[in-house]
Amino acid sequence: MTLLHRPLPSLLLSTASAGAAATAAALGPLPVWKLSDLYEAKDAPQLKQDMEKASELSLAFEAKWKGKLAEAAASTGAGGIGEALKEYEALDDLLGKIGSFAGLTYFSDTSDPANGKFYGDVQAKLTDLSSHLLFFALELNRIDDAVMNACMDRDPSAGHYRPWIVDLRQDKPFQLDDKLEQLFLEKSMTSAAAFNRLFDETMAELRFEVDGERLNLEPTLNMLQEPRPEARAKAAAALSKTFGDNLRVFTLITNTLAKDKEISDRWRGFEDIADSRHLANRVEREVVDALAAAVQEAYPRLSHRYYAMKAKWLGMDQLNYWDRNAPLPETPNALIPWKDAQNTVLSAYRDFAPEMAEIAGRFFDEDWIDAPARPGKAPGAFAHPTVPSAHPYVLVNYMGKPRDVMTLAHELGHGVHQVLAGEQGALMCQTPLTLAETASVFGEMLTFRALLEKTTDTRERKAMLAQKVEDMINTVVRQIAFYQFERKLHTARKDGELTAEQIGELWLSVQAESLGPAIRISEGYETWWTYIPHFIHSPFYVYAYAFGDCLVNSLYAVYQQAAPGFQQKYFELLKAGGTKHHSELLKPFGLDATDPSFWSKGLSMIEGLIDELEAMDTSA
Structure with missing residues (x-):
C-alpha cells in the first residue's frame, strides 16, 4: 500500500508564523493515520x-x-x-x-x-x-x-x-x-469517564502565550528543550500562568476522581490505595514496594548527582526547574526530518531482528501513525492496540527533536508488541502494564545504542549520553516520584477535599526529594501536576514505566552478553500477551523481579552511564 503523507499544517501554532512554516519544511511530510x-x-x-x-x-x-x-x-x-x-x-x-x-x-x-x-x-x-x-x-x-x-x-x-x-x-x-x-x-x-473527558477537553483548549503567540501544550512543552535559556524561561512562565488560571477545574477533577476511586476500593475491599492497580498489573505489592524503595534510595546516585553535573556544564550553580531538559551546548540544533527518524528506528530494529523491523515498517507503509502536532490533538504519545481483528495505531506529536525520535522508537515498540500479542485473541492479548513497557523501552534502547555506536565525535557522544541519562531519569526517578505523589494525594484525600495549595505542597515535596539540591524549584512549579494525564486516566500507572525501564536494563545486559537464542526468547515473551506471569516470562532470561537485587542491577546501568559522562569530563 502506498504511504499517503500530509504536510505538517500551518496550524501547528494557533497563529500562522514563519517559524511554523520553517519547521514544517524541515520535518518534511508527516503521516496522518488512516x-x-x-x-x-x-x-x-x-x-x-x-x-x-x-x-x-x-x-x-x-x-x-x-x-x-x-x-x-x-x-x-x-x-x-x-x-x-x-x-x-x-x-x-x-x-x-x-x-x-x-x-x-x-x-x-x-x-x-x-x-x-x-x-x-x-x-x-x-x-x-x-x-x-x-x-x-x-x-x-x-x-x-x-x-x-x-x-x-x-x-x-x-x-x-x-x-x-x-x-x-x-x-x-x-x-x-x-x-x-x-x-x-x-x-x-x-463519574470517572465524565471527569476524564472533562480533563481531555480542558487540556485541548488550553493556550499558552509566548512572545505574543498563543500555543497549545505540545509546542510549549517542546520549548523547554530550546538551547536559549530565555526561551525556556518564557515557556515555563507561560505554562505556570495557564495552569494557574485553570487550577480550579483541575483541582475539582483530581478531588473527584480520587474520591471516586476511594469509594470503589472501599466497596471492593482493597487494603492499599494502589492494590487495585497492582491486581490489574498482576504484580505483587511487595515487588512494587521494593522497586520504589530501590529507586528512592538511588536518588542521590542518579538524579541528584547528574543534575549537579549538568548545572556545572551549563555554567550555573543551580538549574532552574525549567532547565531540567535543556540541551547541552554539544547538542546538535538541527531538526530531524521525519524520514530520517523513520530510517533510524527501523535500522536499529532490523539490526536486532529483521522480523521486528518488518512489523514496525507496516506502521509507516500502511498509515498506522498520526505524527503532526496540531491544536486539539491529544498531547503526548501512545500506541493503541485496538483489537486483534484490526491492527494497532500510534500517535506522536513529532517536532523533530532527538527525544521525538526516541518517543517514536518507544511507541513502535508498543506497536510491535501489540501486533505479536494479538495472536492470543481478544481475551488474552492484553499485557499487564508492568510488562507492556518492556518492548517500548527495549525499542528505545536499541535505537539509542545503534546511534551511539555510529557516533565518533566526543562532544556529540557526550550530548547523546546525557540525553539518554535524562530520559532514563525521567522514566525511572520521575515516575517513581509521580507514584509517591499519587500515594500522598490519595491518602490525604481520605481525610477530606484537598485545596489546590495542598496538592501543590504534596507535589513540591516529592519533586524536591527526587530532583535534589541542584534543581531550584521556584514559584510557579507548584501547579505542574495539573497536566499529567496518567494521574487522571490511570491512577498509579506510572510505576510501570520504572518497572519496564529497570527490567529492560537487565534484559539488555543479557542481550549484550550474546546469550544464545535471545531474539527467539524475546519474541516469545512478546507473543505471550497476557497469558503468563512476569516470573514465568523472565525465567528463560535468568531474571527474577522478586529478587531484591534485581532492581539494583537495572539501576546500575543508569549509574554506569553517569560514570561514563563523569569520566569524559575528567579526561577533557
Missing part, C-alpha cells in the same frame, strides 16, 4: 450495522448463557464453557473495534464538539451493551474451582482459555454482587 481501516467515517453504514449487530449479539448472549454457566461447566463441546468463551471473545473484539474507532477519532481532535459527542454517545452505548455481558465474568467466578479446573481439563475449547480464566479468578475476592457491579458500570459514565 482510521478507515476500522470504519470509513463517524456516519459509515458499516459502523451503524456493527452497532446494531453488537446490540443483537449482546442481548442474545445474555439470554443464552445467563444463569446457565454452572450447567455449561459440566458439559463438553456444544453448550459448554468453551463455546460460551468463544462467543464472548468475538463480542469483545467487535465492541473493542467500535470503541477504538470512537476513541481514536476523538483523540485526533478533542476540540471538535462533533467528535466529543460521537465519543460520548458511543461510550454510552457500549456501556449499556456491556451491562448485558457483565454477568459472564461474575458468574464464571462463582463456579467452584474444582469444577472449573475439571471443565478446562476435560474440554479443549475451554482449556484454550485457561490463562484468561485463571487470571480472571484473581479478581474474585474483590467482585461485588451483580446488581452492584451493574450500578458501578453504568454510573461510570457520569
Whole structure:
C-alpha cells in the first residue's frame, strides 16, 4: 500500500508564523493515520450495522448463557464453557473495534464538539451493551474451582482459555454482587469517564502565550528543550500562568476522581490505595514496594548527582526547574526530518531482528501513525492496540527533536508488541502494564545504542549520553516520584477535599526529594501536576514505566552478553500477551523481579552511564 503523507499544517501554532512554516519544511511530510481501516467515517453504514449487530449479539448472549454457566461447566463441546468463551471473545473484539474507532477519532481532535459527542454517545452505548455481558465474568467466578479446573481439563475449547480464566479468578475476592457491579458500570459514565473527558477537553483548549503567540501544550512543552535559556524561561512562565488560571477545574477533577476511586476500593475491599492497580498489573505489592524503595534510595546516585553535573556544564550553580531538559551546548540544533527518524528506528530494529523491523515498517507503509502536532490533538504519545481483528495505531506529536525520535522508537515498540500479542485473541492479548513497557523501552534502547555506536565525535557522544541519562531519569526517578505523589494525594484525600495549595505542597515535596539540591524549584512549579494525564486516566500507572525501564536494563545486559537464542526468547515473551506471569516470562532470561537485587542491577546501568559522562569530563 502506498504511504499517503500530509504536510505538517500551518496550524501547528494557533497563529500562522514563519517559524511554523520553517519547521514544517524541515520535518518534511508527516503521516496522518488512516482510521478507515476500522470504519470509513463517524456516519459509515458499516459502523451503524456493527452497532446494531453488537446490540443483537449482546442481548442474545445474555439470554443464552445467563444463569446457565454452572450447567455449561459440566458439559463438553456444544453448550459448554468453551463455546460460551468463544462467543464472548468475538463480542469483545467487535465492541473493542467500535470503541477504538470512537476513541481514536476523538483523540485526533478533542476540540471538535462533533467528535466529543460521537465519543460520548458511543461510550454510552457500549456501556449499556456491556451491562448485558457483565454477568459472564461474575458468574464464571462463582463456579467452584474444582469444577472449573475439571471443565478446562476435560474440554479443549475451554482449556484454550485457561490463562484468561485463571487470571480472571484473581479478581474474585474483590467482585461485588451483580446488581452492584451493574450500578458501578453504568454510573461510570457520569463519574470517572465524565471527569476524564472533562480533563481531555480542558487540556485541548488550553493556550499558552509566548512572545505574543498563543500555543497549545505540545509546542510549549517542546520549548523547554530550546538551547536559549530565555526561551525556556518564557515557556515555563507561560505554562505556570495557564495552569494557574485553570487550577480550579483541575483541582475539582483530581478531588473527584480520587474520591471516586476511594469509594470503589472501599466497596471492593482493597487494603492499599494502589492494590487495585497492582491486581490489574498482576504484580505483587511487595515487588512494587521494593522497586520504589530501590529507586528512592538511588536518588542521590542518579538524579541528584547528574543534575549537579549538568548545572556545572551549563555554567550555573543551580538549574532552574525549567532547565531540567535543556540541551547541552554539544547538542546538535538541527531538526530531524521525519524520514530520517523513520530510517533510524527501523535500522536499529532490523539490526536486532529483521522480523521486528518488518512489523514496525507496516506502521509507516500502511498509515498506522498520526505524527503532526496540531491544536486539539491529544498531547503526548501512545500506541493503541485496538483489537486483534484490526491492527494497532500510534500517535506522536513529532517536532523533530532527538527525544521525538526516541518517543517514536518507544511507541513502535508498543506497536510491535501489540501486533505479536494479538495472536492470543481478544481475551488474552492484553499485557499487564508492568510488562507492556518492556518492548517500548527495549525499542528505545536499541535505537539509542545503534546511534551511539555510529557516533565518533566526543562532544556529540557526550550530548547523546546525557540525553539518554535524562530520559532514563525521567522514566525511572520521575515516575517513581509521580507514584509517591499519587500515594500522598490519595491518602490525604481520605481525610477530606484537598485545596489546590495542598496538592501543590504534596507535589513540591516529592519533586524536591527526587530532583535534589541542584534543581531550584521556584514559584510557579507548584501547579505542574495539573497536566499529567496518567494521574487522571490511570491512577498509579506510572510505576510501570520504572518497572519496564529497570527490567529492560537487565534484559539488555543479557542481550549484550550474546546469550544464545535471545531474539527467539524475546519474541516469545512478546507473543505471550497476557497469558503468563512476569516470573514465568523472565525465567528463560535468568531474571527474577522478586529478587531484591534485581532492581539494583537495572539501576546500575543508569549509574554506569553517569560514570561514563563523569569520566569524559575528567579526561577533557
